[in-house]
Amino acid sequence: MFKKRVAYIVDSDASYRRRFALALRHQGLETRAFSSDADLVEAASYLPAGCVLLAIRGPERSGLDTIRRLLAQRSDMPVIMMRVDPTIREAVQALRAGAVDCLPIPCPMAKVRLALDYAYEILPAKVAHQQFIGEAAALRAHLTSREEEVLKRIVGGMTNRQIALDLAIGVRTVEMHRGNIMQKLRMDNLVALIRFATLAGIAGSNEDAA
Amino acid sequence: MTQSPLYRFGLAGWLYASRCALPSAWAQRAVDDIVAKSIPRNASLEVTGALLFTGSRFVQFLEGPAESVVAIRQNILADRRHHDIVTFLSGGRVERIFSNWSLAYAGPSLFVADKIENLFHNGVHNTSEVIDLLEQFVIIAEANKP
Numbered sequence: 001m002f003k004k005r006v007a008y009i010v011d012s013d014a015s016y017r018r019r020f021a022l023a024l025r026h027q028g029l030e031t032r033a034f035s036s037d038a039d040l041v042e043a044a045s046y047l048p049a050g051c052v053l054l055a056i057r058g059p060e061r062s063g064l065d066t067i068r069r070l071l072a073q074r075s076d077m078p079v080i081m082m083r084v085d086p087t088i089r090e091a092v093q094a095l096r097a098g099a100v101d102c103l104p105i106p107c108p109m110a111k112v113r114l115a116l117d118y119a120y121e122i123l124p125a126k127v128a129h130q131q132f133i134g135e136a137a138a139l140r141a142h143l144t145s146r147e148e149e150v151l152k153r154i155v156g157g158m159t160n161r162q163i164a165l166d167l168a169i170g171v172r173t174v175e176m177h178r179g180n181i182m183q184k185l186r187m188d189n190l191v192a193l194i195r196f197a198t199l200a201g202i203a204g205s206n207e208d209a210a
Numbered sequence: 211m212t213q214s215p216l217y218r219f220g221l222a223g224w225l226y227a228s229r230c231a232l233p234s235a236w237a238q239r240a241v242d243d244i245v246a247k248s249i250p251r252n253a254s255l256e257v258t259g260a261l262l263f264t265g266s267r268f269v270q271f272l273e274g275p276a277e278s279v280v281a282i283r284q285n286i287l288a289d290r291r292h293h294d295i296v297t298f299l300s301g302g303r304v305e306r307i308f309s310n311w312s313l314a315y316a317g318p319s320l321f322v323a324d325k326i327e328n329l330f331h332n333g334v335h336n337t338s339e340v341i342d343l344l345e346q347f348v349i350i351a352e353a354n355k356p
Contacts, residue, residue: 095322096351
């Protein structure tokens with residue numbers, strides 16, 4: 001069922017960590033164990049995509065920070081928080097911080113598998129999305145600051161004429177910028193442009209909003 | 211809360227769970243549709259509360275003027291997207307828990323799904339836990355708003 005699926009286990013409890021890793025390997029997963037969440041966060045950018053099983057044994061706040069820092073680096077990795085007797089509040093905070101689920105410690109393997117099955121199901125789409133974000137950031141670097149100003153206004157729904165007025169430049173100049181943007185980004189339509197702006201984190205601007 | 215003509219009917223609440231009658235591929239769109247329609251409708255009826263969707267079950271808590279809650283309840287009972295509607299709490303309320311209506315959570319979490327299943331097994335004893343679950347989602351979402 002699991003093929004070359006990597007699970008990253010984070011747990012400060014050494015004996016539990018070992019037993020859990022062994023149990024997951026019996027399920028056919030590759031495992032890598034970390035004794036602290038700091039170790040995982042430090043290594044995160046070099047790791048192949050996989051699911052993170054993050055046991056939080058200390059105060060919950062540190063766990064939320066770890067989830068956020070991890071996802072800031074690796075939005076492609078599904079994170080499952082694990083905790084002894086998680087309260088509703090703790091679980092909801094973890095989910096709101098971006099975890100896909102919260103499981104109790106100890107947890108029946110059938111339930112761990114159910115959560116992992118879902119996580120591995122969404123992993124390819126998340127990896128692809130992370131890749132798109134990377135590509136969009138690389139393409140964005142080719143734009144001049146003026147072109148980015150024009151792009152923000154295109155995405156914000158302004159016409160060439162409105163953009164020209166807003167930036168106090170000629171309509172022909174806007175058209176030229178628009179052509180250059182399309183060429184640099186290798187795009188030929190507005191929908192693709194809006195999608196690019198979203199991935200690159202470029203917010204649309206509009207004279208009404210300004 | 212301003213005094214409206216509906217106020218004289220008193221405050222009522224309704225907590226129910228139902229099964230989503232749609233295949234999962236369509237469910238997300240159905241949830242989006244329900245949320246888009248419910249926000250203005252509930253606001254105009256002065257109904258507050260929260261909706262939760264686990265992928266197979268809906269859970270919703272509604273509170274507001276009795277007449278409004280009854281009207282929405284009739285709508286939901288006639289809605290073909292819901293199956294097997296089970297009421298867990300219904301009747302007068304002393305005060306509101308929610309200040310508006312929102313989607314608390316829609317997702318695959320087993321933690322959330324388990325809490326909802328508990329509602330079916332333990333019934334009325336678990337209603338406060340489920341309302342707490344809805345409330346926590348709403349509180350934390352509010353706190354995270356920029």
